[in-house]
Amino acid sequence: MILVDMFTMAAVGAGMFFFLAGTVGLLRFPDTLSRLHALTKADNLGFGFIVLGLLPQSPDVLSGLKLVVVWLLVQLAAATAGQLIAQFVGLERRRDPAA
Amino acid sequence: MSIPAASMHSIFNHGTAARFGAYLALWIMLIEFSVTNFAVGLLAAAWATWISVSLLPVSNRQFSPIGLMRFAMRLPWQALVAGADVARRAIDPRMPLQPGLITYATRIESGPGRDAFRALMSLQPGTLPASVGDSDAMLIHCLDTRQPVAAQLAAEEALFAQITGGGRTRSRRDD
Amino acid sequence: MIDFLYGAAALLLLLTGLGLARMMWGPAPADRMMAAQLLGTGGGAIALLIATASGITAIIDIALVLALLAAFAAVALTLGEPGTKQPDGQANP
Numbered sequence A: 001m002i003l004v005d006m007f008t009m010a011a012v013g014a015g016m017f018f019f020l021a022g023t024v025g026l027l028r029f030p031d032t033l034s035r036l037h038a039l040t041k042a043d044n045l046g047f048g049f050i051v052l053g054l055l056p057q058s059p060d061v062l063s064g065l066k067l068v069v070v071w072l073l074v075q076l077a078a079a080t081a082g083q084l085i086a087q088f089v090g091l092e093r094r095r096d097p098a099a
Numbered sequence B: 001m002s003i004p005a006a007s008m009h010s011i012f013n014h015g016t017a018a019r020f021g022a023y024l025a026l027w028i029m030l031i032e033f034s035v036t037n038f039a040v041g042l043l044a045a046a047w048a049t050w051i052s053v054s055l056l057p058v059s060n061r062q063f064s065p066i067g068l069m070r071f072a073m074r075l076p077w078q079a080l081v082a083g084a085d086v087a088r089r090a091i092d093p094r095m096p097l098q099p100g101l102i103t104y105a106t107r108i109e110s111g112p113g114r115d116a117f118r119a120l121m122s123l124q125p126g127t128l129p130a131s132v133g134d135s136d137a138m139l140i141h142c143l144d145t146r147q148p149v150a151a152q153l154a155a156e157e158a159l160f161a162q163i164t165g166g167g168r169t170r171s172r173r174d175d
Numbered sequence C: 001m002i003d004f005l006y007g008a009a010a011l012l013l014l015l016t017g018l019g020l021a022r023m024m025w026g027p028a029p030a031d032r033m034m035a036a037q038l039l040g041t042g043g044g045a046i047a048l049l050i051a052t053a054s055g056i057t058a059i060i061d062i063a064l065v066l067a068l069l070a071a072f073a074a075v076a077l078t079l080g081e082p083g084t085k086q087p088d089g090q091a092n093p
Helices: A002-028 A032-057 A061-095 B005-012 B014-030 B035-055 B065-091 B112-121 B149-163 C002-025 C029-054 C057-079
Strands: B100-105 B127-129 B137-142
Touching: A002 A032, A002 B065, A002 C002, A002 C029, A032 A061, A032 B065, A032 B127, A032 B137, A032 C002, A032 C029, A061 B014, A061 B112, A061 B127, A061 B137, A061 C029, A061 C057, B014 B035, B065 B149, B100 B149, B112 B127, B112 B149, B127 B149, B137 B149, C002 C029, C029 C057
Parallel strands: none
Antiparallel strands: B100 B137, B127 B137
C-alpha cells in the first residue's frame, strides 16, 4: 500500500512539475505560437502524469478505465485545438506579417 | 460529398460495425452501467457512428499492425521528450529559444492521413504545424530554428508512411 | 494521501490561475483562446485530483466536460475566422 502511495506521489509530483514549467513558459515565452508550445506539450504531459499517478488510487477497474478515457479525450482535444489555434495564428500572420 | 450508390451497401461493413462497437465501449466506460443507460448508449453509439461515417467514410486502407504498434509505442516516449524539451527551455534562465516559421514539403497526400500526420507533428519536440489549407508546403512553427527540424520531420514521415501501407504516399489517391 | 492530493489540487489551481491571468491579457485573440485550453487541461487535472481525494467519482465528469468545451471553443474560433464560410453561406467580412 505504501509503495502504491509513493508511486502516486512521484507521478503526481512529476505532473505538477510539468504544469509549473508550462505556466512559466506561458509567462516568459515571447510570441503567441511559442506559448502554444508550452500549453500543448508541457501541460498535456503534466496531465498525463497526474492521470498515471491517480490510476492506482481508483476504487475499481471501471473508474480507472474512465480516467484513461478522459486522458485520451484531453489528448485528442488538445491536439485538435492546438492545430486549429496554430492555423488561426498562421493565417493572421499571412495577412499581416508584422503581427 | 455524396455517397455513391455502389458503396451504399458497404455502410454496413465491418468497418462501420467496428466503429459502432468502439463508441458503445466508450459509453460503457464513461456512464455507469444499467439497463436504461445501456439502451440510451445503443442510441448514442448509433448516432455517433452515423455522424462519424458521414464525416469520415470507412476506407479499406490496410494498416500494417506491426508498424502501427511500433508507432504507438513511441508516442508516450515522444510526448515525454517534447514536454521535457519545452520545460527545459521555459525554466532555463537564459531561455534558449529561436522561434520561427519554416516550410516543410510533405509527401503525404492531403486528407485524413495528412491530418493524422499533422497531429503527430504537434507531438514532436519543438515543432507545431501552423499550415493553412491543403498546400503540400506545410508551415511549421519551431521553438528553435537552429535544430535540424526538417531532417527530424522527414524521419517521422518515413515511419508514418510504413503504417499506412509500405511507404505508399503520393502515388495512389483512391483506396 | 488525501491531504497530498488536495494540496496538489490547490497548487495546480494557483498555477492555472496564473496562466489564465496571463492569457486573458492577450495580446492576440489566439492567446485568449489558449485560456480555454488551459482550463481544459489545468481545470481537468484539478477535477481528477479532487475526484480521487474525495472519492466522488462524478467529479471526473467535470474533467470530461472541460476537455470537450476546450475542443469546441477552438473550433468556434476557427469558424469565426475571416474568409471562412458561415453556415448561411456568407463569407465573414
